[in-house]
Amino acid sequence: MTSRRRVTHSIIFVLLLIGAVFMIGPLLWMLSTSFKDKQDVFALPPVWIPRPFHFDKYSEIWEAGPLLSGIKNSLIIAVTVTIVGTFTSSLAAFSFAKLRFPGKNKIFLLMLSSLMIPYPAVMIPQFFMFSKLGWIDTLLPLIVPGLFGNIVMIFFLRQYLSSVPNAIIEAAKIDGSSYFRLYSSITFPLIKPAVAAQLILWFMGIWNDYLSPIIYLNSPEKQTLQLVIANFNATYAIQTDYPLIMAASIIALLPMLIIFLVFQKQIIESVAISGVKG
Known part of the structure; x- marks a missing residue:
């Protein structure tokens, strides 16, 4: 049984290793391409390590498009929504879990049922609603709904x-504690790990969001980072300037990579907690 188990573990390890290579390969190729010349991108056999390294694309991207404003807009949206939205979400979770009020379970099931409605079904009504409010081509449609x-x-x-x-x-x-003190002094300290994990995942989702910004944002100075990267791809792919596109993509990826490396413990804990609690 021991030898059979070792063989099984070895096979699983090899399969996972092959999967890891396929997953990290495109990322390494993107990083390698950002340091290449145009002619080296399509070289055969493929050149994984450029000789020499060219860093000029990382200085060109700031002039090739509104990359800085895209980073700023994405930060404004992600930071505002995650901080305020996490506060309101934790308040709502505390209310549904520990408070007693009429129709609590029905309201919660009604909220959960909204997850079954596909986004394309509400996309057009939302657009008309925000258009009536005069919020089109502003960051408000991307910020206000998440605050709740x-x-x-x-x-x-x-x-x-x-x-x-x-x-x-x-x-x-x-002991006479108010409801808000029950939340702030007792409940919130107990759920800090879960809140931190969900906040990180939510931040990553907002940072990488492409569909919502492309619906509501038109002006280049109002676009988020993902739209700026898409415009880079549409503009410079025709010129086969893939090193420039890859350099911009690396800049867009870098914050998420840093967040994952720093907070990977909380992210893994969130998966483990959801498995146990579910």
């Missing part, structure tokens, strides 16, 4: 809070 919370985060935090004993909340009530 994220149903996925609410569900996740509610499941996490279900393991917190109600006796703690009842004891604090007897």
Whole structure:
């Protein structure tokens, strides 16, 4: 049994290693291409290590398009939505998990049912609504809805809070704690790991969002980073200036890569917690 187990583990390791190579290969090729000349991109056999390295594309990208304004707009949207939205989502999760009010479960099921509605079904009505408000070509349609919370985060935090004993909340009530103090002093410290994990994942999702910005944003100075990168691709692919496109893509990828490397423990914990609580 021991030898059979070793063989099984070895096969699984080899398969995972092959999968890792296929997953990290495009990323390494993108990084390598950003340091190449145009003629080296299509060289056969492929050149993985450029000789010499050319760093000029990383200085050209700032003049080739509104990359800096795209980063700024993406940061404004992602930071505002995740910070305020996480606060409101955690408040809602605390209410659904620990407070008693009429129709609590029905309201929660109604909110969950909204996840079954595909985004294209509400895309056009939302566009008309924001158009009537005069919010088209502004960042407001991308910011305001997220300020009221994220149903996925609410569900996740509610499941996490279900393991917190109600006796703690009842004891604090007897001591005269207000509802907000129950949330801020007792509940929130207990769910900090789950909140941190969900905040990171939400931030990454907003940063990489392409569909919503392309619907509402038109002006180059209002576009998010993902739209700027798409415009780079449409403009410079014709000129076969793939090193410039890849350099811009690396700049767009870098914040998410740093966040994942720094907070990978919280991200993995979120997956483990969701598996246990679910």
